[in-house]
Amino acid sequence: MGRLITSAFANKLTKVLYGIIALALGLAAWFCLNILLSSSAYSEAGRSTADLKKRLAEEQAVIAQADRMPVSSGPSGLASVASFQSALEQAARAYGCAITEFTTSRTPSPFISRYSKAAPQADSNQVEVKLQLTGTARNVIRALQALTSLDIPFELSAMELTRQATINRDEALLNTSIELNIVLPPTGGP
Amino acid sequence: MQLSEASSSGHAAHKIKSIDVHANLLSQRLAEREMLGRSVRRKLLAILVALGISSAILPFLYTRALAISTKAGIAEQENTKLKSELAKVREAAKLVQPRIKSHEMVAKCRTYASAFFGQVVRLMNAPSGQVALTSLRADVIGGDVKLLVKADAEDFASAEEFLRQARAGGSPEDAGFTWTRRSDVLKKGGVSFELAKKATIGE
Numbered sequence: 001m002g003r004l005i006t007s008a009f010a011n012k013l014t015k016v017l018y019g020i021i022a023l024a025l026g027l028a029a030w031f032c033l034n035i036l037l038s039s040s041a042y043s044e045a046g047r048s049t050a051d052l053k054k055r056l057a058e059e060q061a062v063i064a065q066a067d068r069m070p071v072s073s074g075p076s077g078l079a080s081v082a083s084f085q086s087a088l089e090q091a092a093r094a095y096g097c098a099i100t101e102f103t104t105s106r107t108p109s110p111f112i113s114r115y116s117k118a119a120p121q122a123d124s125n126q127v128e129v130k131l132q133l134t135g136t137a138r139n140v141i142r143a144l145q146a147l148t149s150l151d152i153p154f155e156l157s158a159m160e161l162t163r164q165a166t167i168n169r170d171e172a173l174l175n176t177s178i179e180l181n182i183v184l185p186p187t188g189g190p
Numbered sequence: 191m192q193l194s195e196a197s198s199s200g201h202a203a204h205k206i207k208s209i210d211v212h213a214n215l216l217s218q219r220l221a222e223r224e225m226l227g228r229s230v231r232r233k234l235l236a237i238l239v240a241l242g243i244s245s246a247i248l249p250f251l252y253t254r255a256l257a258i259s260t261k262a263g264i265a266e267q268e269n270t271k272l273k274s275e276l277a278k279v280r281e282a283a284k285l286v287q288p289r290i291k292s293h294e295m296v297a298k299c300r301t302y303a304s305a306f307f308g309q310v311v312r313l314m315n316a317p318s319g320q321v322a323l324t325s326l327r328a329d330v331i332g333g334d335v336k337l338l339v340k341a342d343a344e345d346f347a348s349a350e351e352f353l354r355q356a357r358a359g360g361s362p363e364d365a366g367f368t369w370t371r372r373s374d375v376l377k378k379g380g381v382s383f384e385l386a387k388k389a390t391i392g393e
Contacts (some may be wrong), residue, residue, distance in 0.1 A: 003224055005230050007226060010226055012230050012238065013234065016233075017236050017237050017240060020241060021240050023244075024244035024247075026245075027251075028291060030383055031248070031254070031255045032251065034258075034259060035251070037256055038261075039262075040264075041262040041266070042261050042262040042265055045265035049265060049268055049269055049384045051290075052272040052273060055276055056279060059276065059282075060283075060284040062281065063282055063283050063286055065290060066289050069293050103221050107342060113392070115302045115335075116332075116393040124291075137314055141310070141311060143287065144303075144307070145307055147303075151296055152296075153298070155302060155303075156330065157249055157329070158323065158327070158328065158330065159306075159310065159327070159328045159330075162327045163323065163324055166305065185290075189212065
């Protein structure tokens with residue numbers, strides 16, 4: 001035993017000790033680095049999961065909202081212009097008014113809302129309609145109001161009521177010029 | 191007679207001295223061996239301590255790293271699953287978007303039409319028996335409706351009453367006469383006037 005304990009042996013022991021320490025520190029550092037990286041990845045994944053769940057809930061809410069809406073039986077595209085004209089004729093007949101003019105623009109143009117200062121909606125179009133109705137003020141307004149119950153969206157842009165003849169002290173026959181835009185929302189979807 | 195220590199050349203002769211160092215060398219070697227032994231023992235102890243600490247800490251760190259790495263992997267898998275689910279749901283939502291837009295558009299247009307007719311009817315109902323409307327024009331732009339009414343009144347007071355009624359529910363500066371002039375249409379000494387009104391009915 002005494003012969004084994006030499007300074008060379010002591011030096012070897014020093015090297016072994018440093019080797020063990022270096023190896024242990026290296027492994028510990030590697031594990032710590034892994035822990036840090038995995039923790040960071042885990043937190044990032046957690047945040048991403050929360051964000052994805054939120055977006056998923058939003059999209060599902062949109063689908064649920066659409067499911068709650070009744071399936072529209074109204075016409076779409078340019079067919080809605082013909083339907084609007086037909087509904088107007090019915091309403092005019094029902095309220096004793098006469099349609100003296102009904103003209104529409106030949107082609108749809110991009111929809112620009114008269115009721116909003118926001119930028120135009122690129123995916124919708126509009127068809128300009130000019131019409132003239134003759135009848136008493138009450139009946140003209142009623143006939144026009146009846147059109148709002150249709151599933152055809154339209155925006156009134158101008159209306160001019162001019163007295164044509166006086167019926168009695170309370171009522172007069174009016175000539176009503178109306179300008180409106182029938183909105184053609186984007187088609188597609190169930 | 192005393193002999194001189196000097197040699198014939200005059201130099202003193204060398205004295206031969208000897209020291210016994212055997213005892214000192216042995217004790218020094220023993221001390222060195224003792225020191226070496228202590229150093230080796232210390233290093234062995236340090237090795238044992240290092241091994242002990244390593245065997246206590248490294249498995250803990252390894253387990254922890256493995257656990258967190260596994261959790262991160264599971265979370266990543268869940269994310270991938272959610273992403274694919276979101277893509278499917280988004281596609282489905284895209285398909286129903288036109289329906290929603292169409293319904294929203296119809297609802298919005300109904301609200302606007304109702305507001306428009308509300309303004310027109312309010313103005314048509316405003317005149318008293320002493321005022322007769324000649325014409326009424328309503329124009330909508332940028333969410334504002336501009337109403338222009340031409341009417342005849344039996345007297346200026348009736349015209350002013352009509353203006354007061356037209357202002358109801360809005361700011362006084364939003365309605366006013368554009369012009370007034372004498373007119374005998376309804377009654378001698380009556381007035382003819384034009385009234386302008388502005389109201390916000392859109393966004």
